Amino acid sequence: MHSVTPQSLTLGPTQTTVPALGIGTWAWGDSLYWGYGKDYDADTLRAAFRAAVQAGVPFFDTAEVYGLGESERLLGQFMKEQEGAIAIATKYFPLPWRFGKSAVSDALTASLKRLQVPSVALYQVHSPFDFFMGQDTLMEALADEVKQGRIQTVGVSNYSAEQMLRAHELLAKRGVPLAVNQVQYSLLERKIEQNGVLQTAQNLGVTILAYSPLAQGLLTGKYTPDDYQKPQGARQLNPRFSKDGLTKLMPQVQLLTDVGHAHSKTPAQVALNWLIAQGNVIPIPGAKSSSQAEQNAGALGWSLTEDEVTRISQAFAG
């Protein structure tokens, strides 16, 4: 017997519980990388938002920089139209000219205004490059915001194991736990298993928010060399999306398809369930439509067997 993946998880050693899968919203309002406004628009995204809530994943990851604030703005509008609790994770970007504690509170004020909410479940530092601010000032400012109740929990993103330990230590001085490290993690991007990030997070009880968990669409089975379809936007520059790249990937995608058949699940749902099976990992797949949101939410409520997890791990190793 194997256990079914959890429907919800607490963010690190905190009291804040969120669905065990979130919806990424980088593409929401972003025309530069993802092509917002061409194939999909605000109405398509409203439908994606509603589908995610309906499917039991009212948890969205955004950032002040996504679409230069448009992602937060869209989420703010959609939340106003929706009943029920929604958990939001957003991010502070450490820009070079931000160096005092007030820069953090000003950025958060602007995010909350765009989101039209008094507080968020999770506030993450988008990148470890802190320029003139220094991690001690930054963590002080974040701890202040927890005490004031404008953020429930603190996270970091793209931090190494060492940087995560330091953030954890600085926050602990203020009695605030480090809840999350948001990093790139998918079957095709497994660096965190080797560089100490996953192990350190597990030791500290810090939750990993796995970004680009579908390798930006490669693991969905939608892109194949036979029926060659160029991806939207900047992904065209990624050699993995070329005809050759896709040809190499096909045996692995076929395994996800085969394993999925046994559970009546899609390759994307298998790839996301594999991440959840690693323990204390929350994938945040992007969704640009209601069908993608619904499908990605379907990664919850069932489990791969231990043998399937091992087989998939091995097939994607190296």
Ligand SMILES: NC(=O)c1ccc[n+]([C@@H]2O[C@H](COP(=O)([O-])OP(=O)(O)OC[C@H]3O[C@@H](n4cnc5c(N)ncnc54)[C@H](OP(=O)(O)O)[C@@H]3O)[C@@H](O)[C@H]2O)c1
């Ligand atoms: N902290 C950071 O530095 C950082 C960096 C990157 C991302 N993130 C976060 O992580 C989230 C997810 O990462 P990501 O958007 O880079 O990559 P991803 O989740 O791996 O891939 C998302 C893309 O895959 C396609 N897709 C998604 N679900 C699908 C499905 N069920 N079937 C077929 N295609 C599907 C969609 O694009 P198409 O339909 O166009 O193929 C979608 O835009 C972001 O939205 C953002 O919130 C954070």
